[in-house]
Amino acid sequence: MSLTRFNALQTMETRVDPFPVEFGEGPAEKIASYFGENVFTDEAMKKFLPENAYLSVKAAVQSGQKLTREVADDVATGMKKWSEEKGCTHFAHWFQPLTGKTAEKHDSFFNLTHDGLVIEEFSGSALVQQEPDGSSFPSGGMRSTFEARGYTVWDPSSPAFIMEVGDGKTLCIPTIFVTYGGEAQDYKLPLLRSQAFLDKSAVPVAQLFDSNINKITATLGWEQEYFVVDDALFSARPDLVMTGRTLLGRPAAKHQQLEDHYFGSIPERVYAFMRDLETESHKLGIPVRTRHNEVAPAQYEVAPMFEEINVAVDHNQLLMDLMERVARRHKLRVLLHEKPFAGINGSGKHNNWSMGTNTGVNLLSPGKNPSTNLRFLTFFVNTIAAVHKYADILRSTIAHAGNDHRLGANEAPPAIISVFIGDAMTKLLDQLVRDRKADGQEVKRAIDLISKLPNLEMDNTDRNRTSPFAFTGNKFEIRAVGSSQNCAAPMAAMNAMMGLQLVEFKAELDKLTAKGAKQDEAILTVLKSYIRKSKAVCFEGNNYSDEWKEEAAKRGLNNFATTPEALDVLSKKLAQDLYGKSGVMSKVELDAYHNVQLHTYCTKLSIEAKALEDIVHSMVMPAAIRYQTELATNIAAMRAIDMDDSLGYQKDTLKRVVSNIGDIREGLNELHKALEKLHEASDVREEAGILCHEAKPQMDKIRDAVDDMETLVDDQYWPLVKYHELLFVR
DSSP states (O other): OOHHHHHHHHHHHTOOSOOOOOOOSSSOOOGGGTTTTTBOOHHHHHHHSOHHHHHHHHHHHHHOOOOOHHHHHHHHHHHHHHHHHTTOOEEEEEEOBTTSSOEEEEEESEEEOTTSOEEEOOOHHHHHEEOOBOTTSOOTTSSOTTOOBEEEEEOTTSOOEEEEETTEEEEEEEEEEEETTOOBOBSHHHHHHHHHHHHHHHHHHHTTTOTTOOOEEEEEEEEEEEEEEEHHHHHTOHHHHHHSSOSSOOOOSSSSTTOOSTTOOOOHHHHHHHHHHHHHHHHTTOOEEEEEEOSSTTEEEEEEOOEEHHHHHHHHHHHHHHHHHHHHHTTEEEEOOSOSSTTSOOOBEEEEEEEEETTSOBTTOOOSOGGGHHHHHHHHHHHHHHHHHHHHHHHHHTOOHHHHHHTTSTTOOOSSOOEEOHHHHHHHHHHHTSSSSOOHHHHHHHHHHHHHSTTHHHHSSOOOTTOSEEEOSSSEEETTOBTTSOTHHHHHHHHHHHHHHHHHHHHHHHHHHHTTOOHHHHHHHHHHHHHHHTGGGBOOSOTTSHHHHHHHHHHTOOOOOSHHHHHGGGGSHHHHHHHHHHTSOOHHHHHHHHHHHHHHHHHHHHHHHHHHHHHIIIIIHHHHHHHHHHHHHHHHHHHHTTOGGGOHHHHHHHHHHHHHHHHHHHHHHHHHHHHHHGGGOSSHHHHHHHIIIIIHHHHHHHHHHHHHHHTTSOTTTOOSOOHHHHHHOO
16 A cells, blocks of 8 residues: 555554543533633623723724724723733734735734833734735735735724634734725725625615614624544645645545435544534634534534624634634644535535614514514515626625535535525515505505415525525525635625615615605515516526526526636626725725736646646656556466466556556646646736636546546555545544
8 A cells, every 4th residue: 555645544543532622620611601701802891991992992893983092002901901811922913814814913012111121011003003014915916016014903893802822822803904005905894894885875774664773784694614534634635735625536435425424423533623613612702503514424514603794704714713723633634625525515605694783673584573574575675686786796706716616516506696585485576566556555465475474584485505595584695605715705795785786775765755655655666676677586496407507598697607707797897886886895906806816716726736747746657657567567477378368357457547647648748738828828817717728627637537547556556545535534
């Protein structure tokens, strides 16, 4: 057996007990006893801040009021005292650059005075703003590499927290990241802008039904899917190490066909990791509540309760970092790639989006009071209308090299954006549009129809697992987001789409009421026109079917199957209007964002192509040639003793090995030519086209030949850990 593969399997098999989870003496503590203990919560602020500073921070969070320098100094003093009591020696501005990962710059509280005395200090200016080197982060052309200034600026709406790494503790302050000129260079600032725009746009509409509503907040509940494999087996797969997915590998004879892994008994070793992860998450105030086996072997899911959208995004980014670090303690590796294994389910991150009011109402919940159901219908129909109008924008936000492998296969939604609302809601909307004219009696009938739907809040729809955008009773589930992606991009787009749609709705409503129409009648008239216009985006059937692809094309719905296609919409007027009118991104920021996403796509594919070349040249081909030689030697030896009639199997096998080696050689040559063409490309769009349409097909061709070779070459020679070992050896 290949030494690397053998050693990895032996290391895994001889491991002692997994990393113990410490819950103190006696029975495990209740979660409530330590939840949020490492977060500068409202309770901590009350304790460590002067009353005026506390009230100023609350006002800044709730209404966007700016904080004075004096208040910032008070907050910094309180944060420092709180964190030092918990053992912190450093602080860090924690931000989310366009790399997709989080970033942090650590500074010590330690300082020297002008006369050499040692002091511990943390000023308001250090809290509010820091200056990490901005030149090495993706900027999409907004700045030259020699322009190094970039600023991180405190986001008071997301609480500070303490990150524990080993014995070290660091006070982390969530921040936005901007250029020297103030342009967004991260995911957080556009999200915050989108939330402010949605609030401003939605409040006047919500006040049509309740004058006490003065604030609308988008909410998010994400569901994080992931794979877990043994650390030693991971390290023995260079493709997993370099790219996060297996570039080669034949699906195992058994994978998910028996459907016995989904919601099955959690393996003990993974269970220990999950408990440890949950403990660390709860200490950081991440309200994870659900854990279970997912469909594919070695695949799992963790999900929290709903939170305000900005905090929810921060918590998801923080969780992904936690997952990787906690897994290492258990000698495991978490795979967040959207498609780490071919032929089985990939991993997504379902984004459950809704809107809540300051009065505690979920605007996408029909509720139990018939008199409020017209409010639900208003926000429900406007959501569908927004998706219909801006479907291509939503598709662009989930465009990603990893997602290209996942979308449209193994229970992942396809690239065609459509809306699933279920039979009950479909019938309701159909009935509402039968009569063109709205009147008071029809409004009553509409409300009555909604109130008579059975169990409306929980199960008025089934779950269409093939739909990218599904209504699930009191929220919309965006199922196409990739598991490794930052939720902020699709959520910022969703907020902006909905905000613009509500502005249009209110304007049309005001025109009708100005002409003397009663409010409820006018609302229903506008909604009926939206239902008719956006009907094309609603689909209740199998999104995987070829028939749907044909039908979608007839309806005018685009099918952008690859990332470069999907991202191209960002250069169109539709995107410029959406992001510009909502104030979420300026044209400069949008162009930069587009360039960053394309550059990231190109970089990831280039890394994959080069990693594939290295693995095939240094690991696969030597094993194949060695086995080819052994077969040829065996055939020659058998012929020498007149046993030629018994050589059918050996000859057939040798022919397949030789044929595969030829296909691999040809594929490598063509792949190398494609990569060479990148040097002649005029811009990143051309590079993306070359990699997508010329390099990727050759990579697939090489994989097909290598995967066939895996079934032929003597197992003791095969160098790569196989799928059945990665997925089932625990």
